[in-house]
Amino acid sequence: xxxxxxxxxxxxxxxxxxxxxxxxxxxxxxxxxxxxxxxxxxxxxxxxxxxxxxxxxxxxxxxxxxxxxxxxxxxxxx
Amino acid sequence: xxxxxxxxxxxxxxxxxxxxxxxxxxxxxxxxxxxxxxxxxxxxxxxxxxxxxxxxxxxxxxxxxxxxxxxxxxxxxxxxxxxxxxxxxxxxxxxxxxxxxxxxxxxxxxxxxxxxxxxxxxxxxxxxxxxxxxxxxxxxxxxxxxxxxxxxxxxxxxxxxxxxxxxxxxxxxxxx
Numbered sequence: 497x498x499x500x501x502x503x504x505x506x507x508x509x510x511x512x513x514x515x516x517x518x519x520x521x522x523x524x525x526x527x528x529x530x531x532x533x534x535x536x537x538x539x540x541x542x543x544x545x546x547x548x549x550x551x552x553x554x555x556x557x558x559x560x561x562x563x564x565x566x567x568x569x570x571x572x573x574x
Numbered sequence: 575x576x577x578x579x580x581x582x583x584x585x586x587x588x589x590x591x592x593x594x595x596x597x598x599x600x601x602x603x604x605x606x607x608x609x610x611x612x613x614x615x616x617x618x619x620x621x622x623x624x625x626x627x628x629x630x631x632x633x634x635x636x637x638x639x640x641x642x643x644x645x646x647x648x649x650x651x652x653x654x655x656x657x658x659x660x661x662x663x664x665x666x667x668x669x670x671x672x673x674x675x676x677x678x679x680x681x682x683x684x685x686x687x688x689x690x691x692x693x694x695x696x697x698x699x700x701x702x703x704x705x706x707x708x709x710x711x712x713x714x715x716x717x718x719x720x721x722x723x724x725x726x727x728x729x730x731x732x733x734x735x736x737x738x739x740x741x742x743x744x745x746x747x748x749x750x
Contacts (some may be wrong), residue, residue, distance in 0.1 A: 513619040517699050520622035551623035563580045 498552060501533030501569065503527050507536045515541050516548050523572050531557060536561070536566045545570070578709055585588035593745040597626040600748035601737065605634030605659075606669035607678060607693065613638070613750045614696035620746070628744075629700075630737045631728075632710035635750075636719060638697075639663045642721050652718030663693040701727045703721065708732045 505522050507515040509538050522532050525530040544559065545568055557569035598620040602613045613629065621627045631639050639647075640661025647653035669679040669689055685692060691699070700707075711731035721731055741747045 509689045511688060512613050513622065513696075514691050514699070516622045517618050517703065518622075520703070548623055551625075555622075 500531065501523045502530035503532045505532055507534050507541070510536065511538050512540045512544065516541040516544055519545070519548065519570065520552075523552075523570065526572050528572050528574060531569050533567070533569050537564055537567075538552075539566070541566050590742075590745055590747070592743065594743045595626060595707040595745070596624065597628070597740070598692045598746040598748070599628045599630065599737065599741040599744040600640060600750060601630045601632065602635035602750050603633050604669070604750055605637040605666060607666040607681065608664055608668045608670075610635070610638045610663075611693055611696065612701050613748075614693065616748065617705045618696055618699045618703060619699065621705050625745075627700075627703075627705040628737075629705060629707045630710065630732070631707060632713045633717075634659075636709065636713070636717070636724075638663060638665060638710060639728050640694075641725055646717070646719045648717070648718045648721050655717060656702050656719075659717075661719075663697060682718050687727070695739065710734075737742060 503522060503526050505518060507518055510518065515534075515538060519532065519534060521549050526532060528549075537572070545559065546556055548554075549570060554573045555571040559566065559568040561567075591614070598617070600613060602610065604610060617627045617629055637659070642662035642664055644661065645653070645656045646661070647656035665673060668681055682692070694712040707727060707730060707731045709721070710730050711733050714721070714731055
């Protein structure tokens with residue numbers, strides 16, 4: 497199942513802090529209200545993306561883990 | 575609240591309830607690969623989380639912001655120091671098990687194999703995210719390091735009062 501995304505990011509193979517660095521960069525490239533879909537493989541992402549959303553105020557729409565791939569959707573809030 | 579974030583669980587962090595800015599300030603005194611890596615990792619993570627970040631470099635920490643292969647020193651002792659304490663991210667060795675450079679080589683290789691960002695990659699990400707890097711004027715004088723030895727993103731040399739001003743308005747302060 498997938499959400500509608502305005503931009504896709506491949507973060508697979510990246511380790512901390514790069515997934516957060518890339519999503520911070522990516523979120524600036526979409527409009528407020530738009531959604532980024534990303535795929536990552538670092539398990540740290542499971543804790544870090546919710547934390548990043550809390551710090552920045554962007555909305556974590558959904559996060560799911562299928563085997564070793566973590567997929568998540570973030571909506572730009574401001 | 576910031577207290578809820580993963581960042582605040584770092585035991586070395588001091589949180590300031592009177593902070594006027596969403597900001598992190600840190601002193602980087604160490605020139606060890608592992609500690610400098612932690613410094614840039616936290617700096618990039620904080621900047622990516624929307625924080626303003628200032629890094630204040632002093633003593634061995636200078637190595638992290640020095641250009642590669644530029645020898646420093648004016649007097650005999652200063653030049654000796656420059657020779658034995660070369661700057662640049664590529665020369666930094668781990669604080670333990672460096673074993674004359676073997677440890678550095680091993681860590682770099684293992685990080686690469688795992689896909690972890692290298693020190694230069696972390697540095698570039700920090701610059702990209704607008705992390706402010708300030709060299710300490712006093713130690714530059716003592717160690718005879720010229721401002722031209724530092725990478726171009728660094729600010730002019732500053733003193734302790736500048737760091738205190740930055741730290742006083744920061745939510746998080748770190749000493750590495």
